[in-house]
Amino acid sequence: KAGVTQTPRYLIKTRGQQVTLSCSPISGHRSVSWYQQTPGQGLQFLFEYFSETQRNKGNFPGRFSGRQFSNSRSEMNVSTLELGDSALYLCASSWERTQYFGPGTRLLVL
Amino acid sequence: QKEVEQNSGPLSVPEGAIASLNCTYSDRGSQSFFWYRQYSGKSPELIMSIYSNGDKEDGRFTAQLNKASQYVSLLIRDSQPSDSATYLCAAGGRSDYKLSFGAGTTVTVRA
Numbered sequence: 115k116a117g118v119t120q121t122p123r124y125l126i127k128t129r130g131q132q133v134t135l136s137c138s139p140i141s142g143h144r145s146v147s148w149y150q151q152t153p154g155q156g157l158q159f160l161f162e163y164f165s166e167t168q169r170n171k172g173n174f175p176g177r178f179s180g181r182q183f184s185n186s187r188s189e190m191n192v193s194t195l196e197l198g199d200s201a202l203y204l205c206a207s208s209w210e211r212t213q214y215f216g217p218g219t220r221l222l223v224l
Numbered sequence: 225q226k227e228v229e230q231n232s233g234p235l236s237v238p239e240g241a242i243a244s245l246n247c248t249y250s251d252r253g254s255q256s257f258f259w260y261r262q263y264s265g266k267s268p269e270l271i272m273s274i275y276s277n278g279d280k281e282d283g284r285f286t287a288q289l290n291k292a293s294q295y296v297s298l299l300i301r302d303s304q305p306s307d308s309a310t311y312l313c314a315a316g317g318r319s320d321y322k323l324s325f326g327a328g329t330t331v332t333v334r335a
Contacts, residue, residue: 156326215267216267
């Protein structure tokens with residue numbers, strides 16, 4: 115089976131802009147989770163979607179949002195970008211309780 | 225207090241030795257535990273999952289779980305230079321898919 119795919123792999127944005135990241139889970143996986151990884155905070159949970167519904171949400175401001183489509187593909191959006199949003203954004207596709215990570219999208223905010 | 229804490233690194237071991245990684249968690253409701261390996265510049269890769277008290281072995285890797293002590297460990301036997309990476313411990317709930325990660329322990333295997 116193909117693994118989790120994320121697009122784009124790299125992004126450079128400026129403060130105040132918004133960004134949309136995309137994730138395609140492993141075929142047959144219906145749950146998609148998003149994480150932010152930074153050197154200072156490590157890996158932090160953003161949110162999880164299952165069957166187009168957000169089931170869990172981490173402690174991030176409302177500027178961070180997401181959605182899931184009927185084919186299980188998911189997108190996350192960050193509005194009004196701040197310098198501190200520079201990070202590796204990871205999508206994970208789940209089978210039962212096990213999560214498999216995609217390659218990530220590295221976002222740099224200037 | 226962080227939900228998941230890992231022993232501070234970095235950990236340097238000679239090739240062929242055993243690397244021992246430790247992790248404690250604070251949420252007694254945690255039911256699922258995972259070890260991920262992350263090479264520099266790459267995404268985390270699942271090594272082991274463990275849900276019940278005791279040991280679970282997979283090749284050169286052994287995970288141990290002690291829910292009473294809220295402790296999870298990972299042993300890497302016959303360490304190879306290719307094992308040099310950051311190892312992340314994660315804990316999850318019974319049914320939710322939110323994982324809490326430790327800060328990671330960086331392991332260097334000296335040839």
